[in-house]
Amino acid sequence: MKFKFCILIPLLLLGLMSSAEENKTLKIVYLDGQEAAHALSVIGRIEFSEDSLFLVSNEGAVLGREHRDVVQKLVFVTDDTPSAITEVKTDLSVQIYPNPVLQTLTVKGAKVNETIRIYSLNGNLMSSSIVYDEQTIMDVSGLPVGQYILQVNTQVMKLIKQ
Numbered sequence: 517m518k519f520k521f522c523i524l525i526p527l528l529l530l531g532l533m534s535s536a537e538e539n540k541t542l543k544i545v546y547l548d549g550q551e552a553a554h555a556l557s558v559i560g561r562i563e564f565s566e567d568s569l570f571l572v573s574n575e576g577a578v579l580g581r582e583h584r585d586v587v588q589k590l591v592f593v594t595d596d597t598p599s600a601i602t603e604v605k606t607d608l609s610v611q612i613y614p615n616p617v618l619q620t621l622t623v624k625g626a627k628v629n630e631t632i633r634i635y636s637l638n639g640n641l642m643s644s645s646i647v648y649d650e651q652t653i654m655d656v657s658g659l660p661v662g663q664y665i666l667q668v669n670t671q672v673m674k675l676i677k678q
Contacts, residue, residue: 542571543591544582554580556592564637564663589673610668616676619657626652626668634675635665 540556560574569587571579609625623632626647632654634643642664645654656677664675 541593543593545588545591546586547588548586553593562590584674587674589671592670592672610671610673612666612673612675615674616678617656618678619655621654621656621675623647623652623654623666623668624650630669633667634659635667637663637665 541553542556542559542562544552544554546552554571558573558579559571560576561572563570563572564584567584569582569584571581573579611624613622613624615621623645626632628647628649630647632645632647632652633641634654634656636642642659643654643656645652647668659677661677664677666673666675
């Protein structure tokens with residue numbers, strides 16, 4: 517398979533590895549509000565092509581394929597208690613706008629002292645900001661035009677810079 521964009525998301529980079537890995541999941545949230553969950557213990561990496569994202573196992577087998585235009589965001593759920601569904605829902609409250617963005621990105625719903633990180637599709641940290649208020653404004657005018665991954669705690673979203 518030939519990919520135009522490929523990202524290896526090291527789970528250590530996102531702070532998601534621990535001894536209780538079997539309780540950790542990757543949740544795909546679709547534009548229509550539906551969700552799909554996948555155990556992180558079997559996902560080795562996420563790869564992006566021009567029109568799709570692929571979940572790939574540690575052995576290299578494709579576990580799933582999703583069309584990028586129907587995926588709203590990826591959420592890493594690290595809660596060890598299976599009954600804490602309400603906590604997962606509140607984590608989904610982080611919003612970014614405008615997206616696509618030209619110069620100034622607004623991030624709402626992140627908790628004070630959390631770090632907002634923007635990664636390139638090859639995993640390089642491009643920008644970061646600490647949350648000091650209920651709304652954080654980030655200047656992204658220095659980023660090259662393209663697609664990025666924005667991470668707030670365990671929530672990951674696609675960001676498009678125009």
